[in-house]
Amino acid sequence: MFAVAALVAALTFAPGATPAACSGYVGLTFDDGPSSTTSRLLDALRQNGLRATMFNVGQNAAANPALVRAQVSAGMWVANHSYTHPHLTQLGPSQIDSEISRTQQAIANAGGGTPKLFRPPYGETNSTVRSVAARYGLTQIIWDVDSQDWNNASTDAIVAANARLTNGQLILMHDWPANTIAAIPRIAQGLAARGLCAGAISPQTGRAVAPG
Ligand SMILES: [Zn+2]
Numbered sequence: 001m002f003a004v005a006a007l008v009a010a011l012t013f014a015p016g017a018t019p020a021a022c023s024g025y026v027g028l029t030f031d032d033g034p035s036s037t038t039s040r041l042l043d044a045l046r047q048n049g050l051r052a053t054m055f056n057v058g059q060n061a062a063a064n065p066a067l068v069r070a071q072v073s074a075g076m077w078v079a080n081h082s083y084t085h086p087h088l089t090q091l092g093p094s095q096i097d098s099e100i101s102r103t104q105q106a107i108a109n110a111g112g113g114t115p116k117l118f119r120p121p122y123g124e125t126n127s128t129v130r131s132v133a134a135r136y137g138l139t140q141i142i143w144d145v146d147s148q149d150w151n152n153a154s155t156d157a158i159v160a161a162n163a164r165l166t167n168g169q170l171i172l173m174h175d176w177p178a179n180t181i182a183a184i185p186r187i188a189q190g191l192a193a194r195g196l197c198a199g200a201i202s203p204q205t206g207r208a209v210a211p212g
Pocket residue numbers: 031032081085121122
């Protein structure tokens with residue numbers, strides 16, 4: 001009996017275990033993939049029980065369709081981050097349309113489904129960008145917290161940025177920084193300690209919500 005009880009206790013309190021209940025959800029987002037680092041990122045997320053939204057660059061999706069499918073297989077949500085990562089506010093309507101529509105097609109062709117979420121590169125947007133996105137059924141998503149991982153933030157700083165997230169909020173991270181991948185286990189531990197779970201992003205509200 002004692003041995004069984006000890007085993008149950010060990011399983012119940014295993015580090016990194018999914019909390020029994022989620023008091024809230026946050027949206028982890030990773031931009032600019034898929035790339036040569038995507039597989040390592042997906043492994044880290046899966047090993048730590050985290051799901052995230054991947055804002056893919058269309059030309060990367062077209063070049064690496066198997067990695068788009070790997071994102072889906074790992075339980076991630078796939079979204080649109082333009083085709084060539086330009087400053088969209090410096091482009092005309094037809095160029096903006098091309099950036100968005102080609103990415104929808106590249107992701108769908110790769111097996112990533114038809115995205116419902118769109119993040120403009122650099123978070124730069126205007127009324128034309130928003131209206132073109134809406135034409136493709138896309139909700140524009142920016143972020144609440146910028147991890148600064150694109151700006152060479154340390155692993156400690158990336159973990160600390162995630163610790164600032166509150167229920168419903170989204171954080172900007174990227175597919176490629178080594179410090180981001182290194183931060184994943186501590187991000188998972190920090191969220192679990194606060195009763196927060198990694199959620200999906202609602203196309204209706206743009207907020208993090210329970211998956212499915
Ligand atoms: Zn980007």
